[in-house]
Amino acid sequence: MNQERWQQVEAILQAALDVESSAERARLVAESSAGDDELRAAVERLLAAEDEAESFIESAAWARPAAGGTRFERAPADSAAPDCAAGGRGAESNDLIGVKIGAFELTRELGRGGMGAVYLAERADGEFRQKVAVKLIKRGMDTDFIVRRFRRERQILAALDHPNIARLLDGGTTDDGAPYFVMEYAEGETLYRFCDGRRLATTERLRLFRKICAAVEAAHRLKIVHRDLKPSNVVVKANGAPKLLDFGIAKLLDPNMAAATLEPTATAMRLMTPEYAAPEQVRGEAVSPTSDVYSLGVVLYELLTGHRPYSLKKRALHEIARVICEEEPLAPSAVLSRADDLVPDPLETGAADGEEAPPARVFAARRTDLEALRRELAGDLDAIILKALRKNPVERYRSVAELSADAARFLERRPVAAESFAPKKSAGKAPVAPSTPPVNDMPTAFPRVKTVAVLPLRTMRGAARGASDDFLGIGLTDAILMRLSNVPRLIVRPTSSVLRYNTIDVEPFEAGRELKVEYIVDGSVRQSGEKIRVSIQLLNVAEKSTVWAHHFDEKSLDVLELEDAISARVAESLVPQLSGVERRLLEKRGTNAPAAQEAYLRGRFYWNRMTADGFAKSIEFYNRAIDFDSSFAAAYAGIAEYYSWMAVYGLLAPKESLAKARAAAEKALALDVALAEAHAARGLSLLTHETQWALSGVHFRQAVELNRNSATAHILYACQLAMEARFDEALREAERARALDPLNPFNRYILAWCFYQARRYDESIAENLRLIEDEPLYSSAYFTLSWSLRRAGRTAEAVAAARRGAELAGGAIPMMRAALAAALAENGEPEAARGVLAELDDSAEKSFVTPLHRALVHLHLGETERALTRLAEAVEARDPWTVWLGTEPQLDGLRGEPRFQALLRRAKSPFAA
Numbered sequence: 059m060n061q062e063r064w065q066q067v068e069a070i071l072q073a074a075l076d077v078e079s080s081a082e083r084a085r086l087v088a089e090s091s092a093g094d095d096e097l098r099a100a101v102e103r104l105l106a107a108e109d110e111a112e113s114f115i116e117s118a119a120w121a122r123p124a125a126g127g128t129r130f131e132r133a134p135a136d137s138a139a140p141d142c143a144a145g146g147r148g149a150e151s152n153d154l155i156g157v158k159i160g161a162f163e164l165t166r167e168l169g170r171g172g173m174g175a176v177y178l179a180e181r182a183d184g185e186f187r188q189k190v191a192v193k194l195i196k197r198g199m200d201t202d203f204i205v206r207r208f209r210r211e212r213q214i215l216a217a218l219d220h221p222n223i224a225r226l227l228d229g230g231t232t233d234d235g236a237p238y239f240v241m242e243y244a245e246g247e248t249l250y251r252f253c254d255g256r257r258l259a260t261t262e263r264l265r266l267f268r269k270i271c272a273a274v275e276a277a278h279r280l281k282i283v284h285r286d287l288k289p290s291n292v293v294v295k296a297n298g299a300p301k302l303l304d305f306g307i308a309k310l311l312d313p314n315m316a317a318a319t320l321e322p323t324a325t326a327m328r329l330m331t332p333e334y335a336a337p338e339q340v341r342g343e344a345v346s347p348t349s350d351v352y353s354l355g356v357v358l359y360e361l362l363t364g365h366r367p368y369s370l371k372k373r374a375l376h377e378i379a380r381v382i383c384e385e386e387p388l389a390p391s392a393v394l395s396r397a398d399d400l401v402p403d404p405l406e407t408g409a410a411d412g413e414e415a416p417p418a419r420v421f422a423a424r425r426t427d428l429e430a431l432r433r434e435l436a437g438d439l440d441a442i443i444l445k446a447l448r449k450n451p452v453e454r455y456r457s458v459a460e461l462s463a464d465a466a467r468f469l470e471r472r473p474v475a476a477e478s479f480a481p482k483k484s485a486g487k488a489p490v491a492p493s494t495p496p497v498n499d500m501p502t503a504f505p506r507v508k509t510v511a512v513l514p515l516r517t518m519r520g521a522a523r524g525a526s527d528d529f530l531g532i533g534l535t536d537a538i539l540m541r542l543s544n545v546p547r548l549i550v551r552p553t554s555s556v557l558r559y560n561t562i563d564v565e566p567f568e569a570g571r572e573l574k575v576e577y578i579v580d581g582s583v584r585q586s587g588e589k590i591r592v593s594i595q596l597l598n599v600a601e602k603s604t605v606w607a608h609h610f611d612e613k614s615l616d617v618l619e620l621e622d623a624i625s626a627r628v629a630e631s632l633v634p635q636l637s638g639v640e641r642r643l644l645e646k647r648g649t650n651a652p653a654a655q656e657a658y659l660r661g662r663f664y665w666n667r668m669t670a671d672g673f674a675k676s677i678e679f680y681n682r683a684i685d686f687d688s689s690f691a692a693a694y695a696g697i698a699e700y701y702s703w704m705a706v707y708g709l710l711a712p713k714e715s716l717a718k719a720r721a722a723a724e725k726a727l728a729l730d731v732a733l734a735e736a737h738a739a740r741g742l743s744l745l746t747h748e749t750q751w752a753l754s755g756v757h758f759r760q761a762v763e764l765n766r767n768s769a770t771a772h773i774l775y776a777c778q779l780a781m782e783a784r785f786d787e788a789l790r791e792a793e794r795a796r797a798l799d800p801l802n803p804f805n806r807y808i809l810a811w812c813f814y815q816a817r818r819y820d821e822s823i824a825e826n827l828r829l830i831e832d833e834p835l836y837s838s839a840y841f842t843l844s845w846s847l848r849r850a851g852r853t854a855e856a857v858a859a860a861r862r863g864a865e866l867a868g869g870a871i872p873m874m875r876a877a878l879a880a881a882l883a884e885n886g887e888p889e890a891a892r893g894v895l896a897e898l899d900d901s902a903e904k905s906f907v908t909p910l911h912r913a914l915v916h917l918h919l920g921e922t923e924r925a926l927t928r929l930a931e932a933v934e935a936r937d938p939w940t941v942w943l944g945t946e947p948q949l950d951g952l953r954g955e956p957r958f959q960a961l962l963r964r965a966k967s968p969f970a971a
Contacts, residue, residue: 355446
């Protein structure tokens with residue numbers, strides 16, 4: 059066939075491939091051939107070859123060991139090729155067995171597609187023994203069009219050199235002019251068979267996935283986009299090393315490399331696997347590295363859940379395109395409960411052809427159950443996968459390296475960069491959980507997450523500084539921080555981390571390094587009559603430079619205008635393209651009444667002092683804020699937080715206190731269901747009141763979703779997870795809270811507490827000692843340290859720690875003194891222990907003293923019956939500490955007692971037998 063004749067064939071072939079209807083395609087070929095039977099026959103033969111399989115490049119050069127020996131798996135299309143335009147005969151698989159190609163002899167066919175075949179071959183030149191995979195074009199298919207496609211794949215592989223990519227070993231042309239190449243023979247199993255066969259857990263699957271990402275990223279550095287990433291193109295060797303195959307339809311972005319290659323013009327759907335194709339591929343638009351990010355997102359979705367994000371079975375091509383381009387997938391954690399129509403490929407799960415893989419098999423292959431897997435996926439993994447699957451390429455990870463880095467952050471229990479994503483609901487899909495505000499209007503370029511801290515604004519007045527004056531600077535700082543924390547792309551250090559800089563003179567850049575942030579907001583506030591002037595500068599910590607400086611002037615009675623102006627200026631400087639949702643969250647006011655806002659800021663100021671006097675004043679100002687504005691949701695959340703913690707610390711009777719906490723939290727949510735602080739307060743009030751574990755978890759997770767940078771939400775959720783004995787998850791949440799708010803001692807204290815509950819006493823001790831080294835006056839650290847030392851058998855040290863904690867607390871918190879009594883009892887000092895216990899009993903006659911902590915003292919004195927009696931009193935009094943009955947190590951000796959089991963049932967503990 060001469061060049062002019064082939065150009066006629068190719069023109070008709072390409073036009074026909076872009077037509078989905080077979081009848082329309084036949085009509086187009088007939089009309090285009092215009093009575094030329096030879097031309098029409100040539101086109102129809104090529105179309106038939108295309109229909110045999112996706113293309114010759116879909117034949118994967120791999121083999122999977124079978125039980126009892128080695129067998130080889132074929133590609134789905136396994137029939138012989140028809141005669142072709144050049145007039146050659148069909149190529150039967152046995153025709154080439156024993157034929158030498160270069161230095162190799164073909165021994166067995168591994169697989170084939172419509173235009174090519176892959177053979178197992180052994181070196182035949184006697185130099186050394188070696189098995190390889192040889193890929194070559196079928197006889198009769200060596201037209202210019204096909205040869206150019208083949209040569210392109212060979213050229214791509216020659217440029218790639220990575221341990222997780224099947225290597226190109228050799229290449230050339232056969233005696234009759236057909237091109238071929240010799241590839242590394244990757245013997246192993248497909249990705250899903252490997253993972254499910256070894257029952258790999260989620261973390262193990264993520265580590266393997268990151269190796270695949272490394273291979274794809276290596277190709278991207280050479281400006282090569284794979285465009286057909288899917289599980290069957292990944293082979294995992296017995297040692298766990300993955301091998302990425304088949305760059306046959308990759309698009310070359312390097313002009314120097316692309317000059318000698320052919321860019322396919324057939325409809326995109328015929329040169330891809332739709333289940334893993336990005337929307338832009340389906341639409342026939344330009345592809346980029348983010349197209350591979352999308353495909354990897356689908357692979358990860360299926361790898362972790364056993365289900366694909368879309369059901370494409372038995373759908374027409376136009377419907378497949380609509381689903382991929384328009385229908386948002388369910389979150390991976392949600393798909394597990396709606397998996398009836400989202401089943402994995404039976405060949406990849408071990409189910410028989412045509413069968414759906416039963417859920418039991420999916421969970422068994424992951425060593426988990428439905429609820430555990432759903433909890434593991436909810437949150438960060440949902441966010442990571444859904445970010446990779448965004449319809450708009452610019453909203454995905456900008457590179458595979460970024461996707462892999464976020465997976466690494468999850469594995470290392472660090473905050474991930476992916477923001478939560480609540481897509482628009484597709485028709486017919488009911489919501490599975492409360493949703494966060496949609497972020498579909500994110501800017502076209504997604505900047506990375508930036509870290510910032512706002513130092514307490516210094517008050518500049520003629521009079522000596524005092525608490526009254528400090529309120530203005532600290533209160534305004536707190537308000538700005540709360541506004542900025544609503545921007546998902548900013549990680550903002552909370553007030554608890556920056557308060558220390560209010561009482562010490564510190565150089566701002568040094569504070570930035572201590573707070574581990576990139577940017578610092580520093581400034582002062584001056585009040586003169588009815589005017590307030592705030593001087594602010596934004597500083598770049600690494601460069602030790604000023605980004606900008608500005609003065610803001612407002613009337614003293616309108617702090618809201620100041621908050622608006624300062625927050626907007628800082629946010630827009632750090633995130634130049636705020637989305638509509640981010641801007642609305644930034645501008646959101648809790649109240650439009652300046653007097654209410656001022657009272658609320660005063661309440662926050664006193665709460666953050668963390669003293670008995672400060673607590674009392676905080677509730678006074680929260681109530682005053684509500685007097686000014688009865689619809690102020692944040693003020694109600696503050697009230698709920700106050701009453702919950704007063705019950706926890708034993709400063710108020712829990713029955714009355716927790717009832718008030720619950721009512722205030724419910725009011726806050728009724729006023730603003732999108733307020734993260736309200737959900738956190740509601741979760742705490744439920745957790746400490748009626749041990750409603752599941753409902754508490756819903757609210758804590760919702761708080762995290764609404765504000766992923768809220769250290770408070772993460773640390774409270776960590777407490778709940780520890781109460782449920784979900785210690786690995788609890789530690790991950792606690793460590794995330796510490797990373798978000800590294801200088802807040804409370805977060806580190808809870809992290810040590812979670813280690814203690816997990817029976818990891820040495821780690822708890824180490825964490826407490828580090829905390830005490832940094833915060834020697836933080837009494838709670840000595841409390842947990844004493845408990846951990848006792849469990850580690852270091853009772854004398856436990857006594858010393860408990861005594862120091864009680865001294866620092868000044869006797870104001872009964873549980874500190876109870877910790878000392880318990881330590882004395884375990885250290886063989888029963889009389890001293892009974893003396894402290896008697897003091898606690900006397901105090902209980904006048905005010906509430908937690909019965910549970912006194913029960914522990916009786917337990918260590920060997921008074922089991924009295925300990926059980928005190929525990930019963932704790933349950934009856936709704937003592938918040940009863941939530942730890944199921945996990946507290948000191949109670950392990952009672953778990954076989956029928957009376958203790960009865961107490962668990964009365965407390966509605968999930969650990970009750």
